[in-house]
Amino acid sequence: xxxxxxxxxxxxxxxxxxxxxxxxxxxxxxxxxxxxxxxxxxxxxxxxxxxxxxxxxxxxxxxxxxxxxxxxxxxxxxxxxxxxxxxxxxxxxxxxxxxxxxxxxxxxxxxxxxxxxxxxxxxxxxxxxxxxxxxxxxxxxxxxxxxxxxxxxxxxxxxxxxxxxxxxxxxxxxxxxxxxxxxxxxxxxxxxxxxxxxxxxxxxxxxxxxxxxxxxxxxxxxxxxxxxxxxxxxxxxxxxxxxxxxxxxxxxxxxxxxxxxxxxxxxxxxxxxxxxxxxxxxxxxxxxxxxxxxxxxxxxxxxxxxxxxxxxxxxxxxxxxxxxxxxxxxxxxxxxxxxxxxxxxxxxxxxxxxxxxxxxxxxxxxxxxxxxxxxxxxxxxxxxxxxxxxxxxxxxxxxxxxxxxxxxxxxxxxxxxxxxxxxxxxxxxxxxxxxxxxxxxxxxxxxxxxxxxxxxxxxxxxxxxxxxxxxxx
Numbered sequence: 001x002x003x004x005x006x007x008x009x010x011x012x013x014x015x016x017x018x019x020x021x022x023x024x025x026x027x028x029x030x031x032x033x034x035x036x037x038x039x040x041x042x043x044x045x046x047x048x049x050x051x052x053x054x055x056x057x058x059x060x061x062x063x064x065x066x067x068x069x070x071x072x073x074x075x076x077x078x079x080x081x082x083x084x085x086x087x088x089x090x091x092x093x094x095x096x097x098x099x100x101x102x103x104x105x106x107x108x109x110x111x112x113x114x115x116x117x118x119x120x121x122x123x124x125x126x127x128x129x130x131x132x133x134x135x136x137x138x139x140x141x142x143x144x145x146x147x148x149x150x151x152x153x154x155x156x157x158x159x160x161x162x163x164x165x166x167x168x169x170x171x172x173x174x175x176x177x178x179x180x181x182x183x184x185x186x187x188x189x190x191x192x193x194x195x196x197x198x199x200x201x202x203x204x205x206x207x208x209x210x211x212x213x214x215x216x217x218x219x220x221x222x223x224x225x226x227x228x229x230x231x232x233x234x235x236x237x238x239x240x241x242x243x244x245x246x247x248x249x250x251x252x253x254x255x256x257x258x259x260x261x262x263x264x265x266x267x268x269x270x271x272x273x274x275x276x277x278x279x280x281x282x283x284x285x286x287x288x289x290x291x292x293x294x295x296x297x298x299x300x301x302x303x304x305x306x307x308x309x310x311x312x313x314x315x316x317x318x319x320x321x322x323x324x325x326x327x328x329x330x331x332x333x334x335x336x337x338x339x340x341x342x343x344x345x346x347x348x349x350x351x352x353x354x355x356x357x358x359x360x361x362x363x364x365x366x367x368x369x370x371x372x373x374x375x376x377x378x379x380x381x382x383x384x385x386x387x388x389x390x391x392x393x394x395x396x397x398x399x400x401x402x403x404x405x406x407x408x409x410x411x412x413x414x415x416x417x418x419x420x421x422x423x424x425x426x427x428x429x430x431x432x433x434x435x436x437x438x439x440x441x442x443x444x445x446x447x448x449x450x451x452x453x454x455x456x457x458x459x460x461x462x463x464x465x466x467x468x469x470x471x472x473x
Contacts, residue, residue, distance in 0.1 A: 113146030
């Protein structure tokens with residue numbers, strides 16, 4: 001099995017002979033123009049920011065880098081993405097890692113390598129050093145590290161073979177277009193010379209004086225014209241183009257998968273000698289990148305929605321880590337336990353002279369202690385405990401018991417039942433009633449109710465005795 005051979009139907013000698021080299025940078029400039037006023041207008045979005053700090057710029061640039069890195073492999077069909085996926089990974093939104101994992105280990109490895117490659121480009125762009133072949137080969141190695149194999153045509157059909165990282169192609173990689181014609185890339189034997197010529201162009205004084213979009217478009221186009229590597233040429237070319245936008249404005253060039261058709265059409269026009277559409281395409285993508293970083297900077301210092309929600313949740317937590325509804329629910333549990341215990345003890349009292357009734361209302365009562373409030377989750381609670389004696393000593397006694405909960409409850413803070421008429425109180429820690437009444441609380445509550453009823457019955461007994469005395473009984 002050969003390492004690689006072109007698709008069946010390609011005459012390699014004829015395809016090699018049909019290769020047309022990339023233009024010089026002089027010719028490129030003569031045939032193209034950049035709308036510099038538009039570029040400057042957009043670039044001012046970053047340059048006019050007085051509050052721009054290295055930290056803020058790095059954060060904003062990282063969003064653009066991640067978007068470019070995610071979609072660069074999708075452009076080549078290594079995997080599929082949609083706007084939601086790219087957006088989540090770029091902004092590192094909630095569950096973004098889970099979304100990446102869902103793509104599988106192979107895709108995750110490819111995307112992570114592509115992110116590393118854009119970091120590699122940024123590190124290089126910040127240095128005042130010229131581009132050499134060895135660096136471009138290293139970029140290919142870093143960019144394609146996550147891709148172990150690539151599809152090749154062999155004598156027995158299409159197969160997966162190991163991708164040589166950081167090495168020029170060993171066999172032709174011409175392709176057949178959809179219309180059946182052959183697209184020729186640089187013959188294997190001329191790749192070293194072509195790459196040497198490209199690097200000389202990229203180190204020339206005229207190139208150094210060029211506009212960053214001219215530089216980015218030229219470097220990108222020249223590399224894809226050659227296709228010097230077995231696979232990954234487009235990814236390397238797009239990362240190489242970012243060197244010049246990084247150096248100009250400290251931002252990567254973002255080309256998304258949704259731009260694929262426009263991108264390929266512009267490259268096809270350039271292959272016919274019409275370079276301007278590709279310049280225009282790269283300018284538009286550069287402006288997109290500026291706007292993306294600018295919008296990210298505007299949001300810098302503002303918490304992401306998931307962080308803001310977390311902050312809002314913390315506002316709603318008490319000192320003890322409870323939510324206010326949890327504190328309210330604990331209060332309701334205590335209040336209901338009080339009513340149940342009162343009903344149990346009331347049922348044990350069998351005498352015809354006394355009737356004890358229990359009613360719950362949502363009447364609002366002013367809380368005297370500023371550290372407490374009435375519950376709000378399901379409304380306030382006020383119990384009416386009414387004692388009625390029978391004739392001839394007919395009288396009524398009402399005891400109102402209200403529920404109060406701490407405003408900023410610690411774990412050891414108390415829930416309070418308060419009798420408005422007698423100021424009797426019963427306290428229970430929030431933890432004793434959350435999520436249910438503890439055993440010791442139930443015992444203490446039984447003792448409290450016993451005393452509460454005993455005092456109320458004693459008071460109503462005094463009233464009944466006074467009535468009988470007044471009536472001469």
